[in-house]
Amino acid sequence: MIGLLSSSLLAADSNAPPDMLQRMAMFGLQNRLIQELNWKALREVVTRLEAIDIGVVTFKGVTAEARWYDQQGERPSSDVDVLVQPNAVGRAQEVIAALEPENEMIPHIGKLVESGIAESLAVRLPDGVTIDVHFRLLEVGLPLQQRQEVWARTVDHPHPDGGSVRVLDPETALIHLLLHLNKDRFARLLWYADVARLLRVEQNLDWDYIDRFVRTEGLEAPFYLSLDAVLSDLRIESPYGTIPAGWRALLWRRLWGPGTRLEGEVGLERRQHRQRFLSLMFKGRKRQALWWWFRKLFPPDPMLRWRYPWAKGPYAWRVALTRVPGAWNAIRSEWNSWRSG
Numbered sequence: 001m002i003g004l005l006s007s008s009l010l011a012a013d014s015n016a017p018p019d020m021l022q023r024m025a026m027f028g029l030q031n032r033l034i035q036e037l038n039w040k041a042l043r044e045v046v047t048r049l050e051a052i053d054i055g056v057v058t059f060k061g062v063t064a065e066a067r068w069y070d071q072q073g074e075r076p077s078s079d080v081d082v083l084v085q086p087n088a089v090g091r092a093q094e095v096i097a098a099l100e101p102e103n104e105m106i107p108h109i110g111k112l113v114e115s116g117i118a119e120s121l122a123v124r125l126p127d128g129v130t131i132d133v134h135f136r137l138l139e140v141g142l143p144l145q146q147r148q149e150v151w152a153r154t155v156d157h158p159h160p161d162g163g164s165v166r167v168l169d170p171e172t173a174l175i176h177l178l179l180h181l182n183k184d185r186f187a188r189l190l191w192y193a194d195v196a197r198l199l200r201v202e203q204n205l206d207w208d209y210i211d212r213f214v215r216t217e218g219l220e221a222p223f224y225l226s227l228d229a230v231l232s233d234l235r236i237e238s239p240y241g242t243i244p245a246g247w248r249a250l251l252w253r254r255l256w257g258p259g260t261r262l263e264g265e266v267g268l269e270r271r272q273h274r275q276r277f278l279s280l281m282f283k284g285r286k287r288q289a290l291w292w293w294f295r296k297l298f299p300p301d302p303m304l305r306w307r308y309p310w311a312k313g314p315y316a317w318r319v320a321l322t323r324v325p326g327a328w329n330a331i332r333s334e335w336n337s338w339r340s341g
Contacts, residue, residue: 001189002027003074031073038062039160041129042080046165048098049084054091056082057154057166059137059176060194067157067167068197075190079122079130086147089113089135092121099123099131108302116143117295117303137172138179141279141292145217170202171210178226179219183275186229186261187268195230218283221248225256233261248281297323 006024009016039062049056058081065075084095092113096103100123105112112118119139123131136143137150144150150172156164168176177194184191199205214223221244231238243249255274260267276296279289297319304311304318311318 001193003031003076004069004190004193007071007074028073031076034076034078035062035065035072036160037127037129038077038080041125041127041131042082042165043159043161043163044125044127045080045082045099045131049095052091052094052098054088054095054098055085055166057085057151057168058082059168059173063157063165063167064173064194064198066160068194068201075193079132081132081134083134083137086151092135095133096121096123099125099133105302105306108300108306112300112303115295115300116141116292117299137176139183140179140281141276141296142282142285142288146213149213170198171206171213174198174202174205175210175213175223178223178230179278181226181230182222182256182278185263185267185271185274186226186256187264189262192230192234192262195227196234196236218285219281220244221246221283222252222278222281225249225252229256229258229261233258248283251277252281 002024006021006028009021009024042058042062046056060081061077061079065072065077069075084092088095090110093106093110096106096109103121103123105121109118109121113135119136120132120134123133125131137147138144150168153169153172154166155169157167159165167173174195177191177198181191181195186192210223211220214220224242224244228238228243255277260271260274263270276293279292280286282289299307301315304315304322308318308322311321313321
């Protein structure tokens with residue numbers, strides 16, 4: 001939050017100690033330099049993939065700052081996120097090879113993406129910037145049913161060096177930010193700021209479309225409960241939608257209730273297993289969710305070797321070696337959470 005804090009103090013002509021203001025100004029400068037690198041990396045990604053006739057849309061990061069924040073440096077980002085257009089997901093190998101030809105997952109990424117077990121892959125450009133290449137917008141186990149509509153609604157946003165890049169429309173961006181908060185355990189205040197700033201800037205959101213979209217996907221419970229959680233925690237009155245009921249709402253409150261939010265690194269680490277339960281929030285898609293859970297428990301061998309290169313021996317032994325400790329830690333964490341109330 002150093003960027004927003006710095007802007008607030010400097011704009012308010014506060015009585016903060018000069019050395020504090022100087023340090024924050026230095027952090028702000030560092031953020032701006034990183035953002036410039038990220039903008040250049042984004043242009044490089046778009047150029048490389050356009051050369052093989054593949055389009056991408058970018059979200060979060062530098063374009064979120066440019067669209068919804070007041071000045072550069074207020075929203076730090078350590079990488080660049082891009083989503084591959086729906087009809088090019090089957091060309092995952094080509095995408096990764098175009099961005100990082102030496103990536104060890106190139107021979108396997110096609111099958112892993114096709115099976116749904118791999119939803120994104122991080123690559124590194126020669127300048128050192130990390131690119132998170134997403135093949136699904138929501139990494140929650142199940143694909144969106146309206147992927148083509150998401151792509152059709154994307155809009156162009158100006159690039160600082162000229163031209164434009166493709167970004168999510170405001171409605172889809174809000175849906176993504178709120179559902180992604182579930183995956184990130186509502187851990188950091190900066191992610192709340194993204195939602196608050198989007199709502200402040202985008203005054204004419206199409207709430208009928210948003211409601212229709214999340215209900216078509218069967219995600220109204222996590223969407224509206226996440227929106228209510230953010231606005232409640234920020235003490236902003238919510239005029240949007242109604243609060244869902246039913247077992248999904250009860251499960252959501254148990255997993256992402258007020259006592260679990262804004263815990264920073266502690267929440268990210270302690271509650272990392274909870275993101276997997278989001279797949280159960282899809283209304284009407286239980287069979288797909290259960291199949292995804294099975295594939296997570298028993299991933300393809302290339303994925304297992306890549307994620308856990310230290311695990312040796314037969315496949316069954318490596319599955320037990322890598323899965324049992326994680327399952328035990330999750331059970332122990334939930335037990336301790338339940339005991340403490």
